[in-house]
């Protein structure tokens with residue numbers, strides 16, 4: 046264990062190599078040999094840090110450019126904004142080689158099955174960025190054909206607002222994601238340190254919230270008969286309950 | 289009702305042109321022997337109104353003999369609560385003569401099917417699929433009548449007027465799909481163990 050320190054992996058002056066604790070799960074220990082507050086030992090902390098360092102600086106994005114946001118995504122990967130500066134320029138067009146899914150655009154229900162398949166085909170560990178308001182919340186498409194936020198069908202790590210978000214905003218999302226990856230404990234199971242493996246803060250759970258969570262009846266007025274004078278009130282109320 | 293409304297009960301411009309009107313249109317000769325009514329649409333476009341039984345013969349004659357080589361659109365208009373309810377509309381274009389023509393066919397609710405014209409214009413295939421998707425109008429003898437834009441198995445036809453303004457999301461379908469998929473995986477996993 047001491048050899049890690051001798052190899053220069055951690056010195057007091059080397060601030061850049063210290064794990065970040067940014068309000069996360071893992072307070073950083075002070076002494077090199079001390080166990081941190083979460084109970085994981087020095088070696089586990091260092092090894093986790095090393096793995097995280099590798100992961101966060103070599104994110105391979107799977108670009109899922111579904112509509113207009115895809116254009117900004119291309120700009121982001123292109124030379125002007127240059128995602129290569131953050132180690133995330135190696136976009137692969139097969140989910141099997143990727144660990145970062147960037148959903149850029151309007152996800153329709155017809156496409157939802159394909160998108161979920163892509164997510165499932167990505168090997169663990171994997172992260173998801175919802176780029177643009179469409180994928181974050183359905184955006185301006187309050188429509189029966191559009192998924193109202195991709196967190197209806199997959200967990201999301203970072204949401205990027207904007208229509209479309211500028212490439213800088215998405216780069217910011219990638220930096221935030223890197224911070225998040227720093228707080229994970231990939232070797233927890235292997236080393237038995239008892240720390241949760243994934244940092245679940247802010248991770249969208251698979252929660253269905255149909256119709257934006259708007260109560261049944263609020264939007265059920267008939268478009269051609271909002272006052273109910275023609276008796277055109279809705280024969281098919283929205284199905285809000287999901288089993 | 290506006291004066292240029294071409295619905296059957298509106299009267300107006302229905303029927304052949306009276307004496308003194310300009311000469312019969314170019315396609316009149318090609319359509320001799322077929323039953324149809326000639327109208328002028330609200331936008332001034334020549335419109336032929338035809339019963340469902342004669343629709344396919346009329347479209348074939350227009351294509352083969354009157355030079356309408358292109359069917360730009362097949363769609364419908366929902367006139368709920370009037371009856372007949374659906375106006376199935378074919379928009380034709382003759383590149384040769386630089387002419388456009390509309391063919392309209394009224395369909396009653398509960399009996400909304402019509403002959404497909406995908407055999408005449410292959411491009412009408414998807415147009416008819418979209419029309420089926422949005423209005424639930426079935427096209428007889430269509431080679432592949434599936435929904436075009438919405439997921440298979442969705443229960444509603446969104447451009448019908450009874451469809452709620454706020455929409456009905458197909459998330460139930462998605463859940464079902466997800467469940468079936470997972471069941472398949474689990475079975476596979478069980479088999480390999």
Ligand code: SF4
Nearest residue numbers: 113114177179208209
């Ligand atoms: S958020 Fe705006 S730019 Fe992005 S896909 Fe939606 S509509 Fe297009």
